[in-house]
Amino acid sequence: MENKRFPEGFKWGVATASYQIEGSPLADGAGTSIWHRFSHTPGTTHNGDTGDVACDHYHRYKEDVAIMKELGVKAYRFSIAWPRIFPYGRGKINLKGIDFYDRLVDELMNAGIEPFITLYHWDLPAALQEKGGWMNRDIAGWFADYADYVFQKLGDRVKHWITLNEPWVTAFIGHMFGTHAPGVKDVFAAFEVVHNQLRAHSRAVEAFREENLDGEIGITLSNHSQAPASQSEADVMAAKIAHEQVNYPLFLNPIFKGDYPEHLLSVAKEYFPKDYKRDMGDIKKPIDFVGINYYSGSLVKADPSAPLGIKSVDRGLEKTEMGWEIYPEGLYDILKGLQDTYNPREVFITENGAAFNDKVENGAVHDEKRIDYLKLHFEQALRAIGDGVKLKGYFVWSLMDNYEWAEGYSKRFGIVYVDYETQKRILKDSAKWYSKVIANNSL
Numbered sequence: 339m340e341n342k343r344f345p346e347g348f349k350w351g352v353a354t355a356s357y358q359i360e361g362s363p364l365a366d367g368a369g370t371s372i373w374h375r376f377s378h379t380p381g382t383t384h385n386g387d388t389g390d391v392a393c394d395h396y397h398r399y400k401e402d403v404a405i406m407k408e409l410g411v412k413a414y415r416f417s418i419a420w421p422r423i424f425p426y427g428r429g430k431i432n433l434k435g436i437d438f439y440d441r442l443v444d445e446l447m448n449a450g451i452e453p454f455i456t457l458y459h460w461d462l463p464a465a466l467q468e469k470g471g472w473m474n475r476d477i478a479g480w481f482a483d484y485a486d487y488v489f490q491k492l493g494d495r496v497k498h499w500i501t502l503n504e505p506w507v508t509a510f511i512g513h514m515f516g517t518h519a520p521g522v523k524d525v526f527a528a529f530e531v532v533h534n535q536l537r538a539h540s541r542a543v544e545a546f547r548e549e550n551l552d553g554e555i556g557i558t559l560s561n562h563s564q565a566p567a568s569q570s571e572a573d574v575m576a577a578k579i580a581h582e583q584v585n586y587p588l589f590l591n592p593i594f595k596g597d598y599p600e601h602l603l604s605v606a607k608e609y610f611p612k613d614y615k616r617d618m619g620d621i622k623k624p625i626d627f628v629g630i631n632y633y634s635g636s637l638v639k640a641d642p643s644a645p646l647g648i649k650s651v652d653r654g655l656e657k658t659e660m661g662w663e664i665y666p667e668g669l670y671d672i673l674k675g676l677q678d679t680y681n682p683r684e685v686f687i688t689e690n691g692a693a694f695n696d697k698v699e700n701g702a703v704h705d706e707k708r709i710d711y712l713k714l715h716f717e718q719a720l721r722a723i724g725d726g727v728k729l730k731g732y733f734v735w736s737l738m739d740n741y742e743w744a745e746g747y748s749k750r751f752g753i754v755y756v757d758y759e760t761q762k763r764i765l766k767d768s769a770k771w772y773s774k775v776i777a778n779n780s781l
């Protein structure tokens with residue numbers, strides 16, 4: 339029989355992010371974030387939805403930790419809202435902000451769940467946006483100071499740190515397409531933001547090493563597998579460029595090899611900051627692990643009239659509620675490519691999951707499609723481990739239904755259903771299934 343067991347000690351987890359679940363974004367002295375401003379700007383989000391209430395996790399975190407304990411999850415990835423701690427982004431500290439995360443970490447430790455903290459999952463203090471936010475070079479120092487404070491406060495208990503979540507999304511959805519906060523539409527700004535995020539990441543890693551804490555630090559990157567639509571030279575090259583642009587190479591090539599990826603540079607050099615090379619010595623710096631987020635993939639065709647000469651085409655596969663094709667093999671390709679190219683010490687899948695149109699029937703949610711989706715992706719993860727990928731854990735996105743950014747509450751990604759009227763949590767069938775996978779450490 340095929341071996342469906344995961345390695346001993348595999349960290350099965352669930353993931354969330356502050357603005358998506360907490361609610362009460364301005365409570366107890368917190369500052370305004372760019373997502374608060376953006377979602378309160380008419381016409382930016384589905385139905386005008388905001389994170390004002392979300393899952394009310396800010397008040398219900400004990401119940402949510404109890405749910406995780408019941409499911410048997412080993413690790414919980416969540417993010418810290420920078421403006422809760424530094425209401426103006428820097429300078430004055432809000433003790434009530436750090437206190438919330440302090441209590442959350444204790445609650446997790448008492449439940450035997452390992453905290454994995456993301457320092458930045460998109461809710462930048464609005465006061466920093468007024469100074470240019472990620473477009474201002476000074477942000478590297480602002481971020482490192484904030485990160486250092488959190489290391490000092492929580493580093494005695496937290497052993498896994500993620501500097502940035504999906505910096506590609508911050509750069510391109512936030513600063514080129516403008517459909518995420520801060521809503522900038524400027525391709526040059528987007529590449530500047532790529533660069534400044536790398537600089538900020540690097541400064542935070544430096545601060546972490548200087549604290550001399552026991553623990554590991556890495557970065558989480560978004561990925562969408564990019565395969566050529568044909569074996570023509572043009573399509574193969576287009577797929578290479580697309581892969582370097584949207585996936586881990588854009589950030590890991592600088593971190594591991596000290597320059598942006600070569601095929602991308604061959605078509606997009608003009609967009610990068612002119613003197614970017616002066617920072618590459620600082621950016622190239624060892625990290626302890628790489629976090630991979632993966633949901634979907636598409637085929638790539640060369641198209642001279644499209645941006646960077648690249649066009650995405652569907653494979654005609656089944657799609658989730660997000661309109662994303664279900665392509666589990668893409669997860670294997672991403673993991674294998676990552677290990678072969680950069681050989682990171684450790685890899686975590688920091689997000690994988692799917693939105694479906696879930697319905698409550700007699701108090702239950704029969705989300706068979708989500709179970710199928712997860713199972714197919716777990717199998718690809720296992721295959722990657724068998725082929726030498728140093729995958730140490732897997733975080734399902736998400737613990738519970740939550741605020742899906744510009745899509746508001748219209749997309750449900752949770753393995754736990756949230757009734758937003760009553761804030762009642764209901765375990766979906768996928769949560770019960772996942773709980774068994776974890777208990778058996780096997781499919």
Ligand code: FCB
Nearest residue numbers: 355503504560735742751
């Ligand atoms: C990722 C984000 C996460 C969530 C999922 C569906 O890009 O990191 O916050 O929205 O997509």
